[in-house]
Amino acid sequence: MTPDGIAGRTALVTGAAQGIGAAVATALASRGAIVALTDSDGEAAHRLAVTLDGSRAYRLDVTDCAAVERVFTAAEADLGPVDICVPVAGILRPAYLLETTDTDWRATFDVNTTGVFHVLRCAGRRMADRGRGSIVTVSSNAAGIPRLGMAAYAAAKAATTLLTKCLGLELADRGLRCNVVAPGSTDTAMQRALWTGPDDATGVIAGSLATYRTGIPLGRLVEPADIANAVVFLASDQARHITMHDLYVDGGATLRA
Numbered sequence: 001m002t003p004d005g006i007a008g009r010t011a012l013v014t015g016a017a018q019g020i021g022a023a024v025a026t027a028l029a030s031r032g033a034i035v036a037l038t039d040s041d042g043e044a045a046h047r048l049a050v051t052l053d054g055s056r057a058y059r060l061d062v063t064d065c066a067a068v069e070r071v072f073t074a075a076e077a078d079l080g081p082v083d084i085c086v087p088v089a090g091i092l093r094p095a096y097l098l099e100t101t102d103t104d105w106r107a108t109f110d111v112n113t114t115g116v117f118h119v120l121r122c123a124g125r126r127m128a129d130r131g132r133g134s135i136v137t138v139s140s141n142a143a144g145i146p147r148l149g150m151a152a153y154a155a156a157k158a159a160t161t162l163l164t165k166c167l168g169l170e171l172a173d174r175g176l177r178c179n180v181v182a183p184g185s186t187d188t189a190m191q192r193a194l195w196t197g198p199d200d201a202t203g204v205i206a207g208s209l210a211t212y213r214t215g216i217p218l219g220r221l222v223e224p225a226d227i228a229n230a231v232v233f234l235a236s237d238q239a240r241h242i243t244m245h246d247l248y249v250d251g252g253a254t255l256r257a
Ligand SMILES: NC(=O)c1ccc[n+]([C@@H]2O[C@H](COP(=O)([O-])OP(=O)(O)OC[C@H]3O[C@@H](n4cnc5c(N)ncnc54)[C@H](O)[C@@H]3O)[C@@H](O)[C@H]2O)c1
Pocket: 014, 015, 016, 017, 018, 019, 020, 021, 038, 039, 040, 041, 060, 061, 062, 063, 088, 089, 090, 091, 092, 111, 115, 138, 139, 140, 141, 142, 182, 183, 184, 185, 186, 187, 188, 189, 190, 191
């Protein structure tokens, strides 16, 4: 079943070239949305966009505020007013806090927090003027629980989650909704970069007392499509009375039930 409020709408997705962003763009397009696929890897975004009806790719580094404005303007001229915005682009540079370099700290916040801020502000202003729109930010379950080797990432994601909820409060009286999807360990290049061997997926699912991880109660990694389905639901009219919500899609890994 195609949820209402997706077909015929223009959606802009950041980080859409691969992984979760690609799954979100594909899911929205398969339900009839016209998708602007944006990514710092413009060529990879283009390769996917040509397979999705009516969609287009734009090279966009979300850390560049002026570029965010330019790409929104171009996408709206090409595809129509953006009614659905999904900031997905993110990076992970694992390190214990005591070993985190200034460079990695800044890069993590530049992309995962300030980049999302640029996109939220740009999308929010345009949607507020039109009195319609839905934003779904892809954050992380690490925003809600301490994890070894993820201090900068978790802090940046926690900030991003709250930024999105604050925008939801600011825009609620204009009928706009802002929600968060918080993935757990999802089978993408970002996740696999953390692995050191072929059995690592099994270890992630089983958990480890030594690293204070409880594992994944549902017994499998998240697939990008699982995250995309949650995003589509929150973006759709089926979620018309849901805003400032933080939907964990982590198989129970953070025991939030
Ligand atoms: N994979 C996981 O286990 C997991 C878990 C929780 C949250 N997340 C979050 O989900 C999102 C997507 O993760 P993924 O696993 O698909 O990662 P990925 O590395 O597979 O894909 C990330 C995409 O973002 C793009 N990108 C990176 N920096 C960018 C920038 N400055 N501007 C624009 N695009 C940029 C990359 O080119 C890439 O296409 C991220 O925000 C990540 O933090 C992932």
